[in-house]
Amino acid sequence: AQSVTQLDSQVPVFEEAPVELRCNYSSSVSVYLFWYVQYPNQGLQLLLKYLSGSTLVKGINGFEAEFNKSQTSFHLRKPSVHISDTAEYFCAVSEIGGYQKVTFGIGTKLQVIP
């Protein structure tokens, strides 16, 4: 079984400031890692994913994340946020070699302040 912990339920940040959204996971098997974004009243959009290879992953909208196996973390970062980044962000995992059943974290609400 897997579990995902997002340590911050809400993160307020001023526009153009950097942000880091934290994610830790626990799993008895090897997993793939993902970050999804959900804008108000919309579905999920994949921001980025780690399947293998380089531990620094770049995604859409200027976001990046780094997989740290020893710390079982996959923190999401952006050097300069925009108002349009205001949304809910979900960290997620799925088992390697499986059928992509996803376990989500509780989500972090990113609030960008003008």
Next chain:
Amino acid sequence: GAVVSQHPSRVICKSGTSVKIECRSLDFQATTMFWYRQFPKQSLMLMATSNEGSKATYEQGVEKDKFLINHASLTLSTLTVTSAHPEDSSFYICSASPGMGDTEAFFGQGTRLTVV
């Protein structure tokens, strides 16, 4: 890329009626699909795993007689919320699996169900 279509995107129904939500994989076959539910201001929780040609597997606490899942073809799974009540109001989203391998899940757009 793989496309999953979910319909309807929004539905309002009266208490006691049933609602059917469709999840289609448009450009690939999916022997396995998943149904998730998201209550307001909460995370997405897996409800059930839908397997083509066999019975769905439900997560603990999910009533299989209330949430009927049918996966009759390799591109279509349906979720029927029977005798809906206001507490069933939620965001339902499906994902389809193209099979085992190095890939992410492919999600539908989600369905916002409101029971009045």
